[in-house]
Amino acid sequence: xxxxxxxKKLRGFERHVVKVENVSRRSVxxxxxxxxxxxxxxxxxxxxxxxxxxxxxxxxxxxxxxxPRVFVAIAPDGIVTIVAHRSxxxxxxxxxxxxxVAEEMEADxxxxxxxxxxxxEVKYGNQDTDGxxxxxxxxxxxxQIGASARAMLENAAAKRWGVPVTExxxxxxxxxHAASGRKIGFGxxxxxxxxxxxxxxxxxxxxxxxDFRYLxxxxxxxxxxxxxxxxxxxYGADVRLPxxxxxxxxxxxVTGGKLVSFDGADAMKVSGVEKVMEVKGWPWPSKFQxxxxxxxxxxxxxxxxxxxDALKVVWDDGANAKYESAAYRTELEEAARKPGLVVRKEGxxxxxxxxxxxxxxxxxxxxxxxxxxxxxxVAVADVKDGKAEIWAPVQSPGGTREDVAKTLGISVDNVTVxxxxxxxxxxxxxxxxxxxxxxxxxxxxxAPVKVQWTREDDV
Amino acid sequence: MIKLKINGKEQSWDGDPDLxxxxxxxxxxxxxxxxxxxxxxxxxxxxVMMDKQAIRSCITSVSDASGREVTTIEGLHPTGDHAxxxxxxxxNVPQCGFCQAGQIMQAAALxxxxxxxxxxxxxxxxxxxxxxxxxxxxxxxxxxxxxxxx
Numbered sequence: 001x002x003x004x005x006x007x008k009k010l011r012g013f014e015r016h017v018v019k020v021e022n023v024s025r026r027s028v029x030x031x032x033x034x035x036x037x038x039x040x041x042x043x044x045x046x047x048x049x050x051x052x053x054x055x056x057x058x059x060x061x062x063x064x065x066x067x068p069r070v071f072v073a074i075a076p077d078g079i080v081t082i083v084a085h086r087s088x089x090x091x092x093x094x095x096x097x098x099x100x101v102a103e104e105m106e107a108d109x110x111x112x113x114x115x116x117x118x119x120x121e122v123k124y125g126n127q128d129t130d131g132x133x134x135x136x137x138x139x140x141x142x143x144q145i146g147a148s149a150r151a152m153l154e155n156a157a158a159k160r161w162g163v164p165v166t167e168x169x170x171x172x173x174x175x176x177h178a179a180s181g182r183k184i185g186f187g188x189x190x191x192x193x194x195x196x197x198x199x200x201x202x203x204x205x206x207x208x209x210x211d212f213r214y215l216x217x218x219x220x221x222x223x224x225x226x227x228x229x230x231x232x233x234x235y236g237a238d239v240r241l242p243x244x245x246x247x248x249x250x251x252x253x254v255t256g257g258k259l260v261s262f263d264g265a266d267a268m269k270v271s272g273v274e275k276v277m278e279v280k281g282w283p284w285p286s287k288f289q290x291x292x293x294x295x296x297x298x299x300x301x302x303x304x305x306x307x308x309d310a311l312k313v314v315w316d317d318g319a320n321a322k323y324e325s326a327a328y329r330t331e332l333e334e335a336a337r338k339p340g341l342v343v344r345k346e347g348x349x350x351x352x353x354x355x356x357x358x359x360x361x362x363x364x365x366x367x368x369x370x371x372x373x374x375x376x377x378v379a380v381a382d383v384k385d386g387k388a389e390i391w392a393p394v395q396s397p398g399g400t401r402e403d404v405a406k407t408l409g410i411s412v413d414n415v416t417v418x419x420x421x422x423x424x425x426x427x428x429x430x431x432x433x434x435x436x437x438x439x440x441x442x443x444x445x446x447a448p449v450k451v452q453w454t455r456e457d458d459v
Numbered sequence: 460m461i462k463l464k465i466n467g468k469e470q471s472w473d474g475d476p477d478l479x480x481x482x483x484x485x486x487x488x489x490x491x492x493x494x495x496x497x498x499x500x501x502x503x504x505x506x507v508m509m510d511k512q513a514i515r516s517c518i519t520s521v522s523d524a525s526g527r528e529v530t531t532i533e534g535l536h537p538t539g540d541h542a543x544x545x546x547x548x549x550x551n552v553p554q555c556g557f558c559q560a561g562q563i564m565q566a567a568a569l570x571x572x573x574x575x576x577x578x579x580x581x582x583x584x585x586x587x588x589x590x591x592x593x594x595x596x597x598x599x600x601x602x603x604x605x606x607x608x609x
Contacts, residue, residue: 306475374558
């Protein structure tokens with residue numbers, strides 16, 4: 001047990017407070033309201049700068065985008081906005097990746113704002129925050145983005161002073177010409193820097209790690225720290241829209257089952273319940289599509305849950321009606337003992353086992369497990385005039401955007417996915433069935449809808 | 460008509476008196492800092508204070524709160540600088556953060572009742588608040604720090 005009793009020995013995490021903004025699409029379109037600055041305004045490029053090293057990131061859908069104009073904005077007042085394009089679920093990635101950019105571009109972290117990207121993989125590259133990939137795949141691209149922005153600022157300063165770029169150096173939010181003692185702040189350089197061409201990745205000079213001011217020092221708190229401690233941090237269920245309805249859904253109790261009939265009369269008698277309606281499901285195997293069922297729409301979540309308890313539903317349990325855990329386990333064990341597909345072959349196991357000093361034999365079995373994030377799945381959707389806007393704790397906002405478009409039969413250009421904080425993800429929230437449920441219900445109701453999963457729905 | 464106070468503000472409710480206080484707080488009063496985790500008082504995410512006592516708002520009805528003073532995370536301190544909140548930031552407690560409002564309210568209620576709890580008392584009082592990220596050691600350290608002065 002490590003109990004810290006001397007507050008003086010604690011690291012002063014509150015020294016670096018950085019604001020985080022959850023920006024709706026509308027304000028993104030307004031270009032952050034920055035005029036005359038280095039603006040988040042990159043055209044979507046038909047060809048992208050080559051990725052300088054191989055992590056597998058380039059093979060992910062939509063690959064990697066290394067372009068400071070996509071990820072960095074500098075306002076004339078010097079405020080640097082850095083986009084977090086991955087989803088925050090407790091790993092700290094909404095802080096760490098922007099911090100990498102700030103480190104390389106020599107930005108002062110206290111003058112940085114972090115902005116959560118909405119789902120747009122054409123613009124930002126792959127956003128599927130799954131598989132413990134964010135740091136592995138993005139440490140280097142974020143360094144390159146930062147170094148790129150730094151080079152553009154240095155080039156702009158050198159031009160203004162009429163000196164060789166080799167004589168100037170960015171340091172802590174300004175560019176310095178040591179020979180003459182001149183300095184100019186990032187904000188003053190922003191408009192000129194924006195006119196510089198983006199350097200080729202191969203030409204970038206990354207910082208020597210011994211010169212890092214932030215990375216590896218353990219002194220920076222997560223950008224959401226203060227909001228989390230005051231209740232202001234926004235998770236999926238915390239989104240509230242005018243006229244929004246609250247929904248919970250009775251789903252088939254057996255996977256692969258489907259709705260036969262329902263009687264919502266008693267549910268409608270529950271105070272606060274406004275409507276009972278069928279919600280579309282996908283046939284077995286539905287994989288990650290909504291399971292379908294009966295939705296109860298109410299003026300608050302509590303009424304919707306109480307209404308759902310009062311539903312009378314007849315289900316057809318389908319092909320898995322006779323599923324038994326014990327029989328399933330036997331099946332798995334039999335399958336595991338048959339020769340498998342060889343996907344990787346290295347060394348000689350038989351010889352190694354024969355020559356081993358000690359051989360330990362064991363069998364391990366894991367039952368079905370639920371992810372059980374503290375925050376159960378939840379999503380808000382507003383579908384109207386052929387467009388859909390989603391607010392949800394999703395690990396894959398780009399995938400959500402595509403799936404919502406497909407489900408509603410509209411173009412991805414007409415779908416906006418806003419990423420809230422995730423109260424844990426664990427891979428469950430890579431699948432966006434709950435956002436699809438909200439989209440389907442919102443379309444039918446013609447009103448914004450929040451679909452809340454209860455703990456029992458999740459487990 | 461049920462009347463109660465939330466964070467010092469008068470609230471009234473003429474709907475279902477059995478509505479869990481949690482949903483009244485979140486959906487009707489619009490205070491979303493208090494979280495829904497399980498609905499059965501098993502996780503502690505929905506913890507608020509009612510007359511200085513920590514309660515699970517998911518199993519407390521609005522009628523149970525009638526005439527009472529409820530404090531949520533938003534009302535714990537006018538500028539978010541209650542000793543527990545400051546300690547939380549000092550120790551850098553949260554990861555995903557979802558359980559934290561409940562943790563903080565539980566800790567604040569403990570310190571209101573027992574300003575200098577022992578480590579065993581801290582553990583006992585906080586035992587019903589689950590953190591899926593596993594920040595327990597930092598939670599304990601932060602409660603201790605709050606009790607000794609931030």
